[in-house]
Amino acid sequence: MKTLIVEDDFTSRLLLQEFLKSYGPTHVAVNGREAVDAVRAALEAGERYSLICLDIMMPLVDGHEALRQIRSLEDAQGILSTHGAKIIMTTALGNVSNISKAYSALCDAYLVKPIDRKQLLQELSNLGLIK
Secondary structure, eight states, X not given: OOXXXXXXXXXXXXXXXXXXXXXXXXXXXXXXXXXXXXXXXXXXXXXXXXXXEEOXXXXXXXXXXXXXXXXXXXXHTTOOGGGSOEEEEEESOOSHHHHHHHHHTTOSEEEESSOOHHHHHHHHHHTTSOO
C-alpha cells in the first residue's frame, strides 16, 4: 500500500507515518499544493497512491481544495473515484459542515484528531486496503 500523508503538523505526520510504515512506503506533503503535485507525478509515472491521509487546515491549498483537485486529476485519467486512491480526511474539524463538504467531494472516510491507531486501521480494513 503506497501512502501519501498530507499534513502540515510535524507531530501528526510522524504519528501517521508510525501507524502506516509497516504497510508499505509512505510519502509526505506539508500542504495541499504539494499533495496535488505528488498525486499528479504518481499518476504520470503509473504508480498511483493507494491511500491519501489528508488534513483540512493547511497553508497554500487546504484539504478540501486538494481533495477536489486530486479527484479531478483522477477523473482526467479516466479513474472513477471508487477506483482511485482511498482518501481519508484526518483533521481536527469534526463539525457537520466540514464532514459533509468532504464526503460531497468524494472522500472515502473521515477521522477526527487525535487519530486513534485502532480506528485508523479499522477504516483501512473497511476500505479493503488491509486485512
